[in-house]
Amino acid sequence: MTVVNLSFAACGFLGIYHLGAVGAFFRHGHKLLGSLKSCGGSSAGALVAAVMITAPDKVEHCKRFTYNFAENVRQQRFGAVTPGYNLLSRLREGIEEMLPVDAHILASGRLHVSMTHFRSGKNQIESQFNTREELIQALLASSFVPVYAGLKPVEFRGQKWMDGGFTDSLPIMPSGRTITVSPFSGPQDVSPLHTGYAFKTQLKLANMNIMISERFPGSPPVMRFTACSQESVLTHEASGRIGLRVHGMKCWRVKTLHPTGTGSAFGTQITVKRNKCPKQLFKDIFFSVYLFF
Numbered sequence: 001m002t003v004v005n006l007s008f009a010a011c012g013f014l015g016i017y018h019l020g021a022v023g024a025f026f027r028h029g030h031k032l033l034g035s036l037k038s039c040g041g042s043s044a045g046a047l048v049a050a051v052m053i054t055a056p057d058k059v060e061h062c063k064r065f066t067y068n069f070a071e072n073v074r075q076q077r078f079g080a081v082t083p084g085y086n087l088l089s090r091l092r093e094g095i096e097e098m099l100p101v102d103a104h105i106l107a108s109g110r111l112h113v114s115m116t117h118f119r120s121g122k123n124q125i126e127s128q129f130n131t132r133e134e135l136i137q138a139l140l141a142s143s144f145v146p147v148y149a150g151l152k153p154v155e156f157r158g159q160k161w162m163d164g165g166f167t168d169s170l171p172i173m174p175s176g177r178t179i180t181v182s183p184f185s186g187p188q189d190v191s192p193l194h195t196g197y198a199f200k201t202q203l204k205l206a207n208m209n210i211m212i213s214e215r216f217p218g219s220p221p222v223m224r225f226t227a228c229s230q231e232s233v234l235t236h237e238a239s240g241r242i243g244l245r246v247h248g249m250k251c252w253r254v255k256t257l258h259p260t261g262t263g264s265a266f267g268t269q270i271t272v273k274r275n276k277c278p279k280q281l282f283k284d285i286f287f288s289v290y291l292f293f
Contacts (some may be wrong), residue, residue, distance in 0.1 A: 002035055002176070002177060003035060003175060003176030003177065004035045004036050004037065004176055004177050004178075004179060005034060005036070005037055005038050005039065005040065005173040005176050005177065005178040005179070006025075006036065006038075006039045006040070006042055006049070006052070006178070006179050006181060007038070007039070007040045007045070007049075007112075007170045007171055007172065007173070007178050007180045007181065008040070008042075008044075008045030008046070008048050008049050008170075008181050008182075009041065009042070009043035009044050009045050009165075009169050009170050009180065009181065009182035009183070009184065009188065010043035010044060010114075010163065010164065010165030010169040011039070011043070011044050011045065011182065011183050012043070012044055013044070013066065013070045013073075014044070014065075014184075015044030015045065015047060015048050015066065015072075015183075016041075016063065016066050016185075017183030017192075018041075018044065018045060018048040018181060018183065019048060019051075019059060019062055019063050019066065020081060021181050021190055022048060022051070022052050022059055023059055023060075025052075026056065026059070029169045032179075032199055033072070037110070037173070037175070037176055038053075038109070038110045038111065038112060038127075038173055039052050039053050039110065039111060039112070040111065040112030040113070040114065040127075040171040040173060041112075041113070041142075041170075041171065042113075042114035042115075042142055042144075042163065042165045042168060042169050042170070042171065042176075043142055043143045043163050043165045043166030043169075044143065044284055045169070045170075045181075046111075046113045046114065046137055046138075046139055046142045046164065047095070047142075047143065048062075048112075048136070048232040049112075050095075050098075050099065050103070050107060050111055050139055053106060053107055053110050053111045054098075054099055054103040054106040054107055054111070055098050055100055055103070057274060058098045061097070061098065062094075062098055065094045065097065065098075069090060069091070069094060069207070072090065073085075073087070080148055080149065081147065081148060085261045086150070087148070087149045087150065088140055088143070088144065088149050088150055088154070091140065091143060092136065092140060095136050095139055095140070096136065099132065099135065099136070101226040102132075103132050103135055104129040104130065104131055104134060104135045106133045107127075107129055108127065108128050108129050108134055109127060109128065110127075111127060111129075111135075112125050112126070112127045112171050112173060112194065113126045113127070113138045113139060113141075113164070114140045114142060114164030114165075114167070114169070115138065115141045115156070115161045115162070115163070115164040116161060116162050116163060116164055116165075116166045116167045116168075117159065117161060118153045118159075118160035118162050118292070119160065120189060120280075121154065121166070121167065122167070123164065123167035123168045124161075125168070125171050126138050126156075134156075134157070136270045137155070137156045138155060138156055140154045141153075141154040141155075141161035142161075142163060142164045143163060144161065144162045144163055144229070145162065145163045146162060150262065154234075166249060170182070170188070196254055203247050209231045
């Protein structure tokens, strides 16, 4: 049987897209999951990979936490950089809620966390964890963006680290076929179509090509729509698209709608309008860079 791995891109609060993809994998990707060897990622991607490997029953719980976390950040006067607001402390609370007591045992050898050394700028992929606390520290280190997430880098095994998205956003596993998942339009295996007609530009960050898209962080209705649309489209029946063959197994080249327009989320019809204002376009570009990390 062919070995398959999943790699989730760094993407900030657009990690909600990853959770929608994971939900679809659990519901419709039984053959793929049967060949799944490991998961990896950076920043939000590493967090989602950790949940998928150690606490698959907590995916819905993780979605609710993400909605609330994003709303909490939006309520701050200056977002995450508001004086006195501790982004990593809130993130740590969520991680501790999700991970089981034996998470480090379940994750060792199966979870690959990308992080960047604070001084040398070199990337490291960590996949062995001696304790649950060590696993938590690795996930926090992979998610630390200087200034935005604080001024003091996260320590892991006596060294200071920062967001893995700076150096390797989509870690490729050493063996087997790695399926890449990204909420940004681009050449990744699972990614949305870019439907913006006023501005189409590709941006290369670390080892991932993306199209400029969503702003940071989305409102709860937009985030719910992002997760739900991704979960519904990542199936043969819902997408109606031609699937890709990954070493004899079928997966789907996702052609999801960008989370703008009209859609149904949790039974509630919502409409999110496009904003063509140049000032808003500038904000979208600026925050898309933040979303990557």
